[in-house]
Amino acid sequence: MKQHHVPLLILASLFLFSASAFGEIRVVSVKGTASYKTGGQWVPMQAGNALAVGSKVSTGVKSTAVIRINKHTLTVHPLSIVKISDSVETDRSSTTRIGLRRGSVRAKVDENARIKTVFRVSTPVATSSVRGCELTVGYGPTMGHYTIQHAGATEGTGMNGMSNIIFGKLQFRQKRGSGTPENPMTGMNRFLTRTHPKFITRDEERAFRLFGDDFTTYQPVTRGSLNRSFMVPVKMYLVWPRQ
Amino acid sequence: MIRAACVLAVLIAVTPVSAQQIQFITDLSEKKVVTFGDAVTIFMYTLGRAPAGFDADVAVLKEMKLLKLNKYDRNAPLRRGMIALMAARQLRLKGSLFYLMFDTQRYAHRACVAEEIMDASTSELDTLTGDELLEVIAAVSERMEAQQ
Secondary structure, three states: OHHHHHHHHHHHHHHHHHHHHEOOEEEEEEEOOEEEEEOOEEEEOOOOOEOOOOOEEEEOOOOEEEEEEOOEEEEEOOOOEEEEEEEEEOOOEEEEEEEEEEEEEEEEOOOOOOOEEEEEEEOOOOEEEEOOOEEEEEEEOOOEEEEEEEEOEEEEEOOOOOEEEEEOOOEEEEOOOOOOOOOOOHHHHHHOOOOOOOOOOHHHHHHHHHHOOOOOOOOOOOOOOOOOOOOOOOOOOOOOOOO | OHHHHHHHHHHHHHOOHHHHHHHHHHHHHOOOOOEHHHHHHHHHHHOOOOOOOHHHHHHHHHHOOOOOOOOOOOOOEOEHHHHHHHHHHHHOOOOOHHHHHHOOHHHHHHHHHHOOOOOOOOOOOOEOOHHHHHHHHHHHHHHHHHHO
16 A cells, blocks of 8 residues: 555655746736747747746837846846746755847846856857846847846857857847857947057148058967967057146 | 638637737748748837838838838838938937948948948848847847847
């Protein structure tokens, strides 16, 4: 008789374990139109809905959905489709995997030094792993994958396994047809300004304006190179305002 | 037959507009080549209006001066230049001097590239997949909200 109870006990313990391991996924708020797919059908999403691991979420035009995944917050931006692929929470670890098929999401990851946290957002061409606490990941068929870091750092891994750690204003970008990620400085063009030595002639200054640094490029060239370090001499003249 | 038609009409009337939008977006996403009619419908959603049929929607967009030709083909494959022109007119883009001068699909596409709504590797003659159209619309919608 007791032998018959053993499989039942194992099943019950497995059920209890799984219930505690899978974290809670709950919709916090919905602005506009959003639906989630369950059982092959799209169901309108409302605040308070509980979602299961494997659920797909789709947002409409000018619509946003905020989802709480354990202690993390995921904001699904307009015209996006995401899948909550994995969400496991234990006393010592937290693992969340999001699949982003189209659009963009902003993730705010709860930081706790005692818990090993894995939070990954994957698109068809790359994966961003959060090492800090807040980031935006987007994907489109022509623009490709992009990751913008708001706080902390993120590791971006492209199609060929090449990874970059980004922080501050750096961005991780990987296009669909490209083998390697773009230079992390790509998104910083608007923040950069061209400088040249202070003591140059007027002709040299004009040449700089016309040709940039084409004549003074240090080898190896910086364009198109990734993960290469080389020394570049820079002279700086610091001038404080007179008091 | 009549009863079935009545039931269908009631079902369509009861189905929320939001569910229709998600269904339209899901269907659009699966398309390999989208049509001009698809672009008109999604643009109506972007403007916050419920689509009311191709001719009625075109009339609304003409009134808003987003479309200017006399006749449009609903089933014509959408070219990137077509949606670029609608986007550039809606957002009043000024990133291309030639667009401001000529108001054509070619230079509207250039203006969209300058504003990072479209990628520089694309052409105004490209046809679009459903996901590519949604990518453009997401960028346009984002800028529209930023302008407000």
